[in-house]
Amino acid sequence: MAIERRPLREQVKDELLERLGHGRFTPGESINEVHLAEELGVSRTPLREALISLEREGIITSERGKGFRFAPTGRQEFLDLTAILIALESLALRTSDREHLSAIAPRLLAEARAFSAPQAPHGTIERYDDAWHALLLSGCANARLRELIDSLKLTLHRYERVVVGDHAILERAAEEHERIAQCLLDGDMEQAVAALEANWTSGMERIMERLPAVGTR
Amino acid sequence: MAIERRPLREQVKDELLERLGHGRFTPGESINEVHLAEELGVSRTPLREALISLEREGIITSERGKGFRFAPTGRQEFLDLTAILIALESLALRTSDREHLSAIAPRLLAEARAFSAPQAPHGTIERYDDAWHALLLSGCANARLRELIDSLKLTLHRYERVVVGDHAILERAAEEHERIAQCLLDGDMEQAVAALEANWTSGMERIMERLPAVGTR
DNA sequence: ATGCCGAATGCTGTATACAGAACTCAGCAC
DNA sequence: GTGCTGAGTTCTGTATACAGCATTCGGCAT
Structure with missing residues (x-):
């Protein structure tokens, strides 16, 4: 037990x-x-x-x-953290086992689509993005890298509160996830990495729009 | 005081x-x-x-x-850590302030050359590589990134003991540093990043050669 | 009223105390 | 000899104690 x-x-x-x-x-x-x-x-x-x-x-x-x-938060630190995470997730994706990626690509696509559906069950919502990314990187053999990404995401979470509950943003993310999954299905790693970076950039911009200009509370 | x-x-x-x-x-x-x-x-x-x-x-x-x-060490973890650091230092270099890089490029070159010289003063030797990289990244405005790099380097240091005292390796590193500095003097960022990655890869290989195959002591 | 000083309080940084988990090893059954 | 068992020991994980720094606030001089 x-x-x-x-x-x-x-x-x-x-x-x-x-x-x-x-x-x-x-x-x-x-x-x-x-x-x-x-x-x-x-x-x-x-x-x-x-x-x-x-x-x-x-x-x-x-x-x-x-x-x-x-720790106080700030727009600059948010940008800094995002830049790091883009680099690390890209690395993780690029170095993931291709076969494993092909194997999970259908699931990645399915989960993204399931989420886009009108009413995803509550509670899964907040964790959706994290869960999807975790699945995406589940084939990354670099344990150290995965831990590091998880750790940095914790610090980013402090900023994500400003968009919590905004379903539109998550839907947009889900669409971007679909695109990534599609690239993986096609076996196009370059495009997948590009789409992943676009996903990050887009999410970053949504949050930046909502962060107060100075102090960032 | x-x-x-x-x-x-x-x-x-x-x-x-x-x-x-x-x-x-x-x-x-x-x-x-x-x-x-x-x-x-x-x-x-x-x-x-x-x-x-x-x-x-x-x-x-x-x-x-x-x-x-x-924490036990291992060849795989060493490779994992190196991959992360390559990605992060590349990011740091790419996002560094160009003007600052131009300004310090001569010093980067000079220090690399000074080290290649027959007898660098003892004590500076062990820290040479770290000091040079720190100077290289001194123009990186992403404080979080710099801290992260420093932290990860601490864990890498556990592996570097196998090459400590090997002056030939450090000289080779110094030559690679010269190359990077030269790229910066030329204002060629792409080449500089490539040279930086080559520097890392080379150092990694030197260490891997000397790491016992299993257990890694 | 304003600004400086000092006692009093509160809080942190470090040391110590204590309970229980993990390990050791002698003794015993087989 | 080998493997199990249990008392004794060692060590960790957590709680508590204590000393000193930091802050606050009242009083006094200006």
């Missing part, structure tokens, strides 16, 4: 990410360890361990004597 | 990296927190914080109940 017994620090980390995704923390907000630990029902030790881990991921900042705070 | 008063956890982290670079730990080795903390003259708390930070960088692994150990 596999009783999952993970360290508290990891559970705390997940919980913090979850709350951040739901907007229960705001970027720049400073963290009171005692209060937060109490609220989470753990001691300061695993909380601090989780914070240090998140700090290395760039989601949290710390300053000697001042403690931790959620 | 700027008395540097950094948190112990960071000093510990640096010390561990230093020791790892000098081969005082071997990949796969497991860590006894009490002993190591004592040896470093700190308590377990900042040591564990340093270990958790290094874990996120991929230099250390942990398993619930078993504690921490230095």
Whole structure:
């Protein structure tokens, strides 16, 4: 039955990410360890361990004597992160096993189309884009690269809140996904990579439009 | 006078990296927190914080109940890491400010040539390659990208020990650096990126030749 | 009213304490 | 001799304690 017994620090980390995704923390907000630990029902030790881990991921900042705070967001950082992720996902796709890609291409197409359909079941919506990309890169043998991409996506998620709930944007993404899948079906890697980059650029622009010009809250 | 008063956890982290670079730990080795903390003259708390930070960088692994150990190395992981770094440094170079590149190109050339010279002062040798690449990317405005590259290089350093002290290899690298600098002087970005990738590939091959086939110690 | 100073408070950074999991090894059955 | 078992030991994961820095706020001088 596999009783999952993970360290508290990891559970705390997940919980913090979850709350951040739901907007229960705001970027720049400073963290009171005692209060937060109490609220989470753990001691300061695993909380601090989780914070240090998140700090290395760039989601949290710390300053000697001042403690931790959620890293401020900014338009420039968003652009920077996006540029990195484009490069990494392109690499992952290019170096994926061709056979595996051919094998999953139909599924990639199907899932994109299923999502375009009027009412996708709720709950799957938020995760759709992530899930699709994860499937796309499931044939990437470079484990390190996959982990890195996942980690960076966590930091990008902080920006995606501005478009959460906007179905039109996700539909547009699904269309772009269809295009990528089609390229893979055709076995045209160059086009697939180009389409993937276009997908990223398009998503980036949608978010940029909605990010306040300065401060980015 | 700027008395540097950094948190112990960071000093510990640096010390561990230093020791790892000098081969005082071997990949796969497991860590006894009490002993190591004592040896470093700190308590377990900042040591564990340093270990958790290094874990996120991929230099250390942990398993619930078993504690921490230095992450095992492997030929495949080395290749994986190299592929990532090629992509990221290429990106960094391509997106660097052209004017800044023109400005530093002469220095890049000079440093590469100075190093090729018979006897470069000792101590500068080990850091030469890193320093040169850092200078090359000094015009990259993407701070996040620069941090990421630095972080990944730390993990690569674990593999470079096999060629440490081999001056021939560094001279070859210096020649490749000259080529890159020359491209930059000519303002030929495409060629510069290609030369940079060649530099990486070449270095990778030199190291691969010397990595034991299995286990990678 | 404004700005400086100092006590008081709160919070972080580090050390230590404690409970329970994992490992070790002697003893015993076979 | 080999394999199992269980007490003892070691170590980790988490909680708690403590010292010192940072911040706040009231009082005083200007």
